[in-house]
Every structure is written in C-alpha cells, then in structure tokens.
Amino acid sequence: MTTDFCTNLTTTSLNGELLDDATCLRILEDPDIDLFPLLNAAYTVRKEYWGKEVQIHILNNAQNGHCPEDCSYCSQAKTADTDIESYRMKPDEEILEEAKQAYEGGAHRYCMVFAGRGPSEKRTDHLAGLIRKIKSRYTIEICVSAGLLDDDKASVLAEAGLDRLNHNLNTSERNYPNICTTHTYADRLDTLKAARNSGLQVCSGLIVGMGETRPELLEVAQALRELDTESIPVNFYLPLPGTNLDPSQELTPEYCLRVLCLFRFLNPKAEIRAAAGREVYFRSLEPMCLYPANSIFLQGYLNAQGGERKQTLQMILDAGFTIKSEQPLEELVEREEARSNQMVDSQGRLHVLKTREELRPARGSVADG
Numbered sequence: 001m002t003t004d005f006c007t008n009l010t011t012t013s014l015n016g017e018l019l020d021d022a023t024c025l026r027i028l029e030d031p032d033i034d035l036f037p038l039l040n041a042a043y044t045v046r047k048e049y050w051g052k053e054v055q056i057h058i059l060n061n062a063q064n065g066h067c068p069e070d071c072s073y074c075s076q077a078k079t080a081d082t083d084i085e086s087y088r089m090k091p092d093e094e095i096l097e098e099a100k101q102a103y104e105g106g107a108h109r110y111c112m113v114f115a116g117r118g119p120s121e122k123r124t125d126h127l128a129g130l131i132r133k134i135k136s137r138y139t140i141e142i143c144v145s146a147g148l149l150d151d152d153k154a155s156v157l158a159e160a161g162l163d164r165l166n167h168n169l170n171t172s173e174r175n176y177p178n179i180c181t182t183h184t185y186a187d188r189l190d191t192l193k194a195a196r197n198s199g200l201q202v203c204s205g206l207i208v209g210m211g212e213t214r215p216e217l218l219e220v221a222q223a224l225r226e227l228d229t230e231s232i233p234v235n236f237y238l239p240l241p242g243t244n245l246d247p248s249q250e251l252t253p254e255y256c257l258r259v260l261c262l263f264r265f266l267n268p269k270a271e272i273r274a275a276a277g278r279e280v281y282f283r284s285l286e287p288m289c290l291y292p293a294n295s296i297f298l299q300g301y302l303n304a305q306g307g308e309r310k311q312t313l314q315m316i317l318d319a320g321f322t323i324k325s326e327q328p329l330e331e332l333v334e335r336e337e338a339r340s341n342q343m344v345d346s347q348g349r350l351h352v353l354k355t356r357e358e359l360r361p362a363r364g365s366v367a368d369g
C-alpha cells in the first residue's frame with residue numbers, strides 16, 4: 001500500500017495538482033506509510049526541479065535584539081530574557097566584509113536579517129545602498145529580512161537589486177495570536193504581497209512545534225503554495241532559554257522528515273530549506289533531510305549555533321549531493337578547520353548561544369562603528 005500511495009504522491013505533485021487534506025494528514029501521521037518510500041517519493045519531486053544540488057545559505061544577523069515586538073518564540077523580542085549579544089545595525093564595513101566572507105565560503109546567497117517591526121524610510125534607503133555595494137562587488141544573491149514592509153519600501157529595495165525578501169508566516173492564522181500580539185498574520189501576509197507587487201522573490205516559511213495542530217500546519221503549507229513562494233524555510237522550534245513559548249509538542253526525526261516531505265509535495269518547485277533545528281531534531285537521520293529539502297543554512301541561525309561547517313559540508317558530500325557555489329565543494333571541505341561547538345546541553349535539548357565573535361565575524365578586520 002505504501003508504494004502505491006507514494007507513487008500517487010509523486011505523480012500528483014509533479015502534475016502540479018493539489019493533494020487533498022486527508023492525504024496530507026496521512027503523510028504526517030499514518031504509521032502505515034513507511035518513511036523511506038515517502039522520502040524517495042519526495043526526492044523524485046525534488047530531483048525533477050533541483051537535481052542533486054544543495055543551496056547553502058549563510059545568515060548575517062545584521063541587527064540583534066532591540067525589537068519592540070513580542071513574538072514569544074524569539075530571543076530578540078522585548079519580552080524575552082535571553083542573554084543574547086544585542087547590538088544596533090552593524091556598520092556598513094562590517095556587513096560588507098561578512099558578505100565577502102560568505103561569498104568566499106561558498107554561499108550562493110547572502111541573507112541579512114534585521115530585528116525589529118520594520119524599517120523606517122531612512123533605514124530602507126540605507127539598506128538599498130548596502131545592497132547596491134554588495135551586488136557591485138560579488139556574484140552573490142541577496143535576501144533581506146527586515147520586518148513589515150509596504151509597497152513603497154519593497155520597491156526601493158527591489159530597485160537597488162535585492163533578489164529576495166524573507167518574511168516568514170511562522171504559523172497558521174488561527175495560531176498566530178498565541179505566539180504574538182503586536183502584529184498579526186494579516187500584517188505578515190501584506191508584507192509578502194508588497195514584495196510580490198515589487199517583483200521580488202519571496203522567502204517565507206514557518207516554525208514547526210509552536211502549538212499548531214497538524215491541520216494548521218497543512219494550512220501554512222497551502223498558504224505558501226497559494227503565494228507561489230520561491231523559498232520556504234522550514235524551521236523546527238528551538239526553545240532558547242529566556243524565551244516565552246514553551247515547546248508544546250515532541251518533534252521526532254521521523255515527524256520532522258514527514259513535514260519536509262509534505263512541504264515538498266505541496267510546493268514541488270520551491271526551494272525548501274531544512275532550517276533551524278536541523279542539527280537537533282533530525283539527529284542520526286540528518287542527511288535524510290536532503291532528500292525532500294534542497295537547501296540548508298551553514299554556520300548556525302540567528303542566535304543559536306549550528307553544526308560545524310566542515311561536518312555539514314562533509315555530510316552533503318558523503319550523501320552524494322553537490323552545492324550551488326562558485327567554490328567546489330571538495331575544496332571547501334578541505335579548507336574547513338573543524339571547530340568544536342558544543343550545541344546541546346546535558347539533557348540534549350538546548351543550545352549554546354552564539355558568541356560575540358560568531359555573531360560579528362568581520363568585526364576585528366574593520367573599524368568599529
């Protein structure tokens with residue numbers, strides 16, 4: 001039965017047809033549907049559009065903390081009591097040096113993330129100037145995450161050469177009031193529409209494990225399909241100390257892989273990223289996430305460390321995948337020095353916060369601003 005079920009999933013997805021809700025829920029929770037045939041079916045769809053290539057993303061936390069919003073999962077929220085390294089926007093020289101490092105480190109895309117509700121007009125113009133400089137120096141795509149944007153601000157960034165805007169839906173419309181009260185799901189949707197109106201690609205995903213029901217998870221996947229989202233980061237909730245949202249559900253490696261498969265079947269052409277939580281929740285099955293997903297972050301997340309760079313690159317190489325980069329994967333693996341970042345505590349759950357040096361790798365080589 002599994003084989004027929006999985007063959008139908010592949011065919012339906014490749015035909016661009018929508019799977020019905022009952023089928024989607026079976027992907028997530030039916031124990032009679034074995035995991036490996038499901039992964040193989042998702043891989044067939046992934047391979048059709050992305051081959052065996054993995055897109056590597058590196059995040060630059062260009063402004064950390066100081067956020068007036070109250071997203072309860074976030075260590076940068078005004079309501080969080082996490083001991084993060086807060087700083088206002090990094091000086092331009094530092095951001096430009098980090099863009100250079102990302103390019104030389106094999107990243108195909110450079111993601112700048114600014115905490116906050118949304119940029120002022122002045123900040124938007126400043127970002128536009130930075131985007132122009134990076135684009136003139138490196139062959140790298142740029143993604144910006146800057147909070148809520150209207151049509152005018154999105155246009156300014158698009159005209160500067162921004163490729164993609166990140167703004168996650170995070171969770172379902174119904175669950176949104178449970179995770180944030182200072183803005184709404186509709187606000188987030190409006191920002192994504194502004195990006196679209198300006199001709200930007202859209203990167204928007206979610207955080208799994210924030211109290212959403214499985215039908216709600218499905219609603220998010222369908223909403224992203226309706227938006228024709230180019231890039232979907234699928235994060236798994238990392239409950240950093242000092243944040244206000246308790247982890248409400250167990251995330252097993254199998255469930256996390258099933259979630260990635262669901263997103264692949266519903267969004268066959270999208271770049272699907274096994275994002276935050278990859279190193280923690282997939283455990284020994286981590287390389288399997290490359291079968292439904294075709295994208296990962298290298299060197300950690302906003303305030304949580306990730307796996308060692310060398311280990312991550314080696315995992316891609318060992319699993320027989322390639323990366324999209326001007327730097328050959330084999331050379332990158334050779335160049336990497338293994339670093340020994342301890343990322344889970346003695347209970348195997350929580351994560352060491354990034355150090356100042358990890359948040360601001362270029363700081364020593366440029367003047368302080």
Ligand code: SF4
Pocket residue numbers: 067068069070071074075076077078114115116117147
């Ligand atoms: S998720 Fe973004 S908007 Fe929400 S608190 Fe964190 S930085 Fe602020």
